[in-house]
Amino acid sequence: MALADxxxxxxxxxxxxxxxxxxxxxxxxxNCPIYSKARLESYSPGGLMWLIYASLVKGxxxxxxxxxEILYSCTMCRNCSEECKFQFxxxxxxxxxxxxxxxxxxxxxxxxxxxxxxxxxxxxNPYRELKENRDNWAENTDIRHYEEDDEFLYYVGCVGSYDTxxxxxxxxxxxxxxxxxxxxxxxxxxxxxxxxxxxMLGEKGLFEFLKEENTKTFKELGVKKIVTLSPHSYNTLKNxxxxxxxxFHYTQLLRDLIKSGKLDVSRGFKAKVTYHDPCxxxxxxxxxxxxxxxxxxxxxxxxxxxxxTKENSFCCGxxxxxxxxxxxxxGENTPSRIRVREAHETGASILAVSCPVCMMMLxxxxxxxxxxxxxxxxxxxxxxDAALA
Amino acid sequence: xxxxxxxxxxxxxxxxxxxxxELYIYSRDSGAQQPxxxxxxxxxxxxxxxxKIVLLANKEKIPVTxxxxxxxxxxxxxxxxxxxxxxxxxxxxxxxxxxxxKYALLEAGVTQGALYSHLQKNYPHLEHSMPDAPPMxxxxxxxxxxxxxxxxxxxxxxxQMVNGMEVVLPTGEVCKLGxxxxxxxxxxxxxxxxxxxxFIGWLGTTGIITKIALQLFPKPKxxxxxxxxxxxxxxxxxxxxxxxQLNLMDNLFIISQEWPPWAQGILYVPIVSAQxxxxxxxxxxxxxxxxxxxxxxxxxxxxxHADRMREARLPxxxxxxxxxxxxxxxxxxxxxxxxxxxxxxxxxxxxxxxEIAHKYGxxxxxxxxxxxxxxxxxxxLAYCLNRADDEDVEKVRxxxxxxxxxxxxxxxxxxxxEAPGQRLMxxxxxxxxxxxxxxxxxxxDPNAIMNPGNWSE
Numbered sequence: 001m002a003l004a005d006x007x008x009x010x011x012x013x014x015x016x017x018x019x020x021x022x023x024x025x026x027x028x029x030x031n032c033p034i035y036s037k038a039r040l041e042s043y044s045p046g047g048l049m050w051l052i053y054a055s056l057v058k059g060x061x062x063x064x065x066x067x068x069e070i071l072y073s074c075t076m077c078r079n080c081s082e083e084c085k086f087q088f089x090x091x092x093x094x095x096x097x098x099x100x101x102x103x104x105x106x107x108x109x110x111x112x113x114x115x116x117x118x119x120x121x122x123x124x125n126p127y128r129e130l131k132e133n134r135d136n137w138a139e140n141t142d143i144r145h146y147e148e149d150d151e152f153l154y155y156v157g158c159v160g161s162y163d164t165x166x167x168x169x170x171x172x173x174x175x176x177x178x179x180x181x182x183x184x185x186x187x188x189x190x191x192x193x194x195x196x197x198x199x200m201l202g203e204k205g206l207f208e209f210l211k212e213e214n215t216k217t218f219k220e221l222g223v224k225k226i227v228t229l230s231p232h233s234y235n236t237l238k239n240x241x242x243x244x245x246x247x248f249h250y251t252q253l254l255r256d257l258i259k260s261g262k263l264d265v266s267r268g269f270k271a272k273v274t275y276h277d278p279c280x281x282x283x284x285x286x287x288x289x290x291x292x293x294x295x296x297x298x299x300x301x302x303x304x305x306x307x308x309t310k311e312n313s314f315c316c317g318x319x320x321x322x323x324x325x326x327x328x329x330x331g332e333n334t335p336s337r338i339r340v341r342e343a344h345e346t347g348a349s350i351l352a353v354s355c356p357v358c359m360m361m362l363x364x365x366x367x368x369x370x371x372x373x374x375x376x377x378x379x380x381x382x383x384x385d386a387a388l389a
Numbered sequence: 390x391x392x393x394x395x396x397x398x399x400x401x402x403x404x405x406x407x408x409x410x411e412l413y414i415y416s417r418d419s420g421a422q423q424p425x426x427x428x429x430x431x432x433x434x435x436x437x438x439x440x441k442i443v444l445l446a447n448k449e450k451i452p453v454t455x456x457x458x459x460x461x462x463x464x465x466x467x468x469x470x471x472x473x474x475x476x477x478x479x480x481x482x483x484x485x486x487x488x489x490x491k492y493a494l495l496e497a498g499v500t501q502g503a504l505y506s507h508l509q510k511n512y513p514h515l516e517h518s519m520p521d522a523p524p525m526x527x528x529x530x531x532x533x534x535x536x537x538x539x540x541x542x543x544x545x546x547x548x549q550m551v552n553g554m555e556v557v558l559p560t561g562e563v564c565k566l567g568x569x570x571x572x573x574x575x576x577x578x579x580x581x582x583x584x585x586x587x588f589i590g591w592l593g594t595t596g597i598i599t600k601i602a603l604q605l606f607p608k609p610k611x612x613x614x615x616x617x618x619x620x621x622x623x624x625x626x627x628x629x630x631x632x633x634q635l636n637l638m639d640n641l642f643i644i645s646q647e648w649p650p651w652a653q654g655i656l657y658v659p660i661v662s663a664q665x666x667x668x669x670x671x672x673x674x675x676x677x678x679x680x681x682x683x684x685x686x687x688x689x690x691x692x693x694h695a696d697r698m699r700e701a702r703l704p705x706x707x708x709x710x711x712x713x714x715x716x717x718x719x720x721x722x723x724x725x726x727x728x729x730x731x732x733x734x735x736x737x738x739x740x741x742x743x744e745i746a747h748k749y750g751x752x753x754x755x756x757x758x759x760x761x762x763x764x765x766x767x768x769x770l771a772y773c774l775n776r777a778d779d780e781d782v783e784k785v786r787x788x789x790x791x792x793x794x795x796x797x798x799x800x801x802x803x804x805x806x807e808a809p810g811q812r813l814m815x816x817x818x819x820x821x822x823x824x825x826x827x828x829x830x831x832x833x834d835p836n837a838i839m840n841p842g843n844w845s846e
């Protein structure tokens with residue numbers, strides 16, 4: 001819905017601040033990633049709601065460059081909607097997205113956001129990479145392109161396809177799926193951006209274009225079931241695309257394959273592991289169990305929870321396009337560095353993720369914190385790959 | 390002088406703003422008072438930074454308004470004369486929990502939620518008295534406005550629970566008050582001259598509190614509430630006297646609101662706790678037995694309404710009926726007048742509050758809190774307001790003004806009064822008291838930089 005549809009709602013926020021905490025107050029501190037870093041009230045869900053009202057609804061403030069930076073620094077992690085005590089809690093992220101659509105309409109986005117959107121429009125990915133290179137990560141593997149009778153389309157997404165850190169997860173998942181005997185294939189150069197971040201950044205027109213193009217490709221190939229590497233892809237394909245596709249995040253599929261005996265993890269994986277919930281799998285789609293069921297099914301893994309888990313998880317800072325646009329900026333209190341420190345405090349040697357965006361963000365943070373010798377970031381697909389008998 | 394540049398030098402560029410967006414946010418709160426524009430927003434991390442900011446402000450005669458959670462709803466952290474808003478929430482260290490002497494030593498920005506979480510995790514057998522406010526409210530903020538908490542009847546109001554303070558004076562000196570001024574321990578405010586009184590109730594006009602030592606209390610294993618209902622307002626003073634004579638409550642809420650219908654009349658909500666189950670059941674039994682004396686005129690509520698009250702009033706941190714009711718007008722604004730009145734004047738204040746609410750076209754929403762062992766009552770008449778409707782905001786402002794006058798008329802005083810309410814009190818105040826206040830403020834703050842417009846013109 002457009003911002004105009006929320007005109008009678010935007011001013012209902014009291015700035016009471018429940019949205020900054022975890023639901024059970026189990027964590028001493030704030031759970032809003034941008035407020036945790038900026039510590040100015042303007043950079044909080046309530047501050048944003050009041051500024052959107054003043055700038056875009058009431059016209060009391062000119063929507064400035066600074067306003068644009070505040071608005072786009074939000075990672076859309078949905079902690080605010082989860083913790084807000086009022087009836088309109090679900091609408092908070094809807095309003096933030098609608099405000100971004102308004103900023104796109106007025107061409108007032110920060111330069112990195114414009115660049116992101118332009119790259120996706122021009123190249124089908126934010127990295128300005130050629131589409132012919134989209135499946136380079138699968139070279140020297142047995143992963144092949146999707147064929148009509150395949151049961152599953154393995155939708156990799158932009159980050160897993162092009163980011164060198166996340167490509168490891170893409171390959172590992174492909175290998176695990178091969179070992180399960182499942183018939184599947186990838187789209188290769190026919191895959192384009194799923195549009196989740198484009199949607200979150202407010203470029204409705206481009207999102208509709210990507211959705212149409214992807215849907216056309218899926219239909220041409222007779223795709224019925226899709227498994228995604230990324231929770232971001234999972235979120236938009238499941239909730240914003242046609243119902244005719246059955247969409248799974250890979251952790252859901254692997255969990256079922258372990259249960260049905262098609263994947264044998266008896267080789268095990270000996271490590272103390274902590275798990276980071278990605279926002280687009282957890283808070284957006286309420287899937288907290290599948291990743292944990294996989295990890296606890298693997299012999300040798302001791303799963304230790306961080307202080308903030310499940311619906312109280314702390315965003316890595318990469319959501320809402322920030323993994324590329326970095327509007328949120330650097331420094332020791334960036335969400336990803338806070339999260340890596342929190343993982344380290346558990347005493348785990350592995351920080352398990354199930355999202356290529358989280359993987360990339362946390363890997364960078366690990367280096368910035370100088371914790372590479374103490375902690376390793378691994379996607380659950382990599383852990384599975386190592387644990388298969 | 391380049392004020393912005395000087396502030397950046399003190400706290401770093403990230404934590405100073407003179408941009409319209411921050412100035413907008415820090416120039417208003419969710420209450421009905423008029424916005425007043427800040428010139429700078431500064432978020433310090435250390436007492437040294439606060440000291441440097443104050444020295445700069447004092448030299449340049451720039452107003453400084455300290456802010457905690459910014460949740461008074463009466464504009465007390467809105468800069469009435471512009472200048473610097475000092476958001477203290479980055480000073481958020483829980484420095485020490487002294488388990489045996491039962492106090493928490495905290496920086497000024499520690500929120501109620503943060504201390505609650507810390508105790509829950511590390512000292513689950515201790516608790517602090519948590520106000521009936523969102524957990525974003527700060528400990529220091531609640532202390533300086535003399536706020537109450539969920540142990541207000543058994544342990545007193547929160548400003549009485551302060552063992553010590555570190556303050557930055559308006560002229561830049563850093564002072565320690567209480568036992569910490571002579572000892573490494575922040576365990577008592579007695580038997581020294583009570584200099585903390587120079588900073589409690591002054592609404593930030595006398596200095597900036599940077600650290601505080603707050604008393605902690607044993608956390609009971611059992612806690613529950615009872616709900617009693619009555620339609621006979623005149624019985625209230627006697628009933629309060631009788632129930633406080635039992636001397637068994639942690640807290641007592643009294644609620645009267647037009648919606649939902651079952652909450653009309655008067656609801657008495659005593660909260661009791663115990664470490665032992667037998668003692669706990671006995672406490673509840675004694676409270677219920679008290680109702681016999683009132684022969685059906687005050688009765689026990691059971692079933693779904695009692696459960697609803699439990700859900701709303703028992704959790705700490707609170708999710709109160711007040712929080713939920715604040716959205717009744719779907720307007721994003723809320724303010725309540727907090728009159729502290731003698732117990733015997735509560736029926737009159739209550740009747741007149743309902744009349745004022747109806748006069749201004751509002752359903753009445755009264756929330757009372759007993760203070761200490763039945764020595765006074767905080768009477769809150771709450772108003773929802775629609776921030777999107779200037780006329781509605783003005784109407785509520787007028788209703789609050791009228792309620793404030795009524796509270797003073799019945800012999801009460803105003804709690805956390807907005808600037809117009811403070812002026813009403815000053816008009817009634819003993820002239821010698823006003824002069825003393827002025828002399829104290831002048832002595833501490835010769836250039837009148839601290840939150841000017843409060844307790845002054």
